[in-house]
Amino acid sequence: MEFRGVMGGLYRISEWIMRLSVINLLWLICSIPVFFFAFMGLVSPSPDALKSMLPILAILAPFTLFPATSAMFAVARKWVTGEEDVPLLKTFFRSYKENYLQSMVGGIFFVIIFVVIAVNYFFYLKQGSSLRVLAILFIAFTVIIIISLFNFFSIMVHLHMKIFQILKNSILITIGNPINSIVLLICNGVIFYICLTKFNFFLVVFFMGSIMATFSFWQFNRSFTKLQTKQQALEEKEQQRLAEAEAEAEKEKEQSDSDNGDEPIEISLHKKDENEKNKE
Numbered sequence: 001m002e003f004r005g006v007m008g009g010l011y012r013i014s015e016w017i018m019r020l021s022v023i024n025l026l027w028l029i030c031s032i033p034v035f036f037f038a039f040m041g042l043v044s045p046s047p048d049a050l051k052s053m054l055p056i057l058a059i060l061a062p063f064t065l066f067p068a069t070s071a072m073f074a075v076a077r078k079w080v081t082g083e084e085d086v087p088l089l090k091t092f093f094r095s096y097k098e099n100y101l102q103s104m105v106g107g108i109f110f111v112i113i114f115v116v117i118a119v120n121y122f123f124y125l126k127q128g129s130s131l132r133v134l135a136i137l138f139i140a141f142t143v144i145i146i147i148s149l150f151n152f153f154s155i156m157v158h159l160h161m162k163i164f165q166i167l168k169n170s171i172l173i174t175i176g177n178p179i180n181s182i183v184l185l186i187c188n189g190v191i192f193y194i195c196l197t198k199f200n201f202f203l204v205v206f207f208m209g210s211i212m213a214t215f216s217f218w219q220f221n222r223s224f225t226k227l228q229t230k231q232q233a234l235e236e237k238e239q240q241r242l243a244e245a246e247a248e249a250e251k252e253k254e255q256s257d258s259d260n261g262d263e264p265i266e267i268s269l270h271k272k273d274e275n276e277k278n279k280e
Helices: 005-030 032-043 049-063 065-080 088-098 100-125 129-158 163-176 178-197 200-206 208-260 272-279
Strands: none
Touching: 005 032, 005 065, 005 088, 005 200, 005 208, 032 049, 049 065, 049 100, 065 088, 065 100, 065 129, 065 208, 088 100, 100 129, 100 163, 129 163, 129 178, 129 208, 163 178, 178 200, 178 208, 200 208
C-alpha cells in the first residue's frame, strides 16, 4: 500500500526516522565498551577522570568502535546509492563481519596517529614562544586526520582496496579536495555540536552517528562520481585522439603505397640458420 500526499510524506519521514534510529542503536550497542568508559569519564566529579580513561578508550576503539562505524557506513552507502529498503540488521552485521579486519587495522593506525599528534602538541605547547607555534601545526594535522577518518570509512565500504591503499587514498582525497573536506568537517561539526548540546541524550542515542555517516558518505560519493565523470571524459578524449592518429597513419600508409606503385617486398626476420632449416 502506497500513501500519497501528506500521508505519504509523513510515512516517508517516519520510515527514515526508524532507519536512522535503528542503525544508530546498533552502532552504540556494538561500541558499548568505548561509550561506557567515555560516559564514566564525563560524569565523574574528578576533573582528570576523562583523561585517565583515554588510554582505555584508545585500546578499545579499534576493536569495537571502528568495526561498528564501518558497518554503519556500509548501510549508509546502501541508502545513498538508492538501495533504501535493504534489511537493516542483516546488512549491518554482514558488513561488520566483512570489514572487521580492515577497520581494526585502520583503527590502530588512526589511534597511533592521534596519540603521536597529542604527545607532540602538549610537548610544544609547554615550550617557549618560538616553539609554541608548532603546536598550531599539530592542530592542523588533527583536522586533516579527522577528515581522513570519514573518507577512510567511505572508501572501505565503497571500493575493493587493500588496507594501505585505503589509508593512503583517504589522506590524498582529504588534501586534494580542500573545499569538500572543509564542508565535510563543518557540517559534521555542526551535527556533533547540536546533538551534544540540544536534547543531547536523545539525539546521541538515536541519530548522531547515523546522520553523520549518511552525510559523510553522500559527500564522498558526490565527489567520487564527479571524479569518475572527469576520468571517463579524459579516457574518451584520449581514445578519440588515438583513433584519429591511427586513421591518419593509415591514410599516410595508403598514400605511400599508391605513390610507390610496386609490390611490397617481404623481408624475412628469421635467423640465418632458421632459413636454411626451412629450405631443407
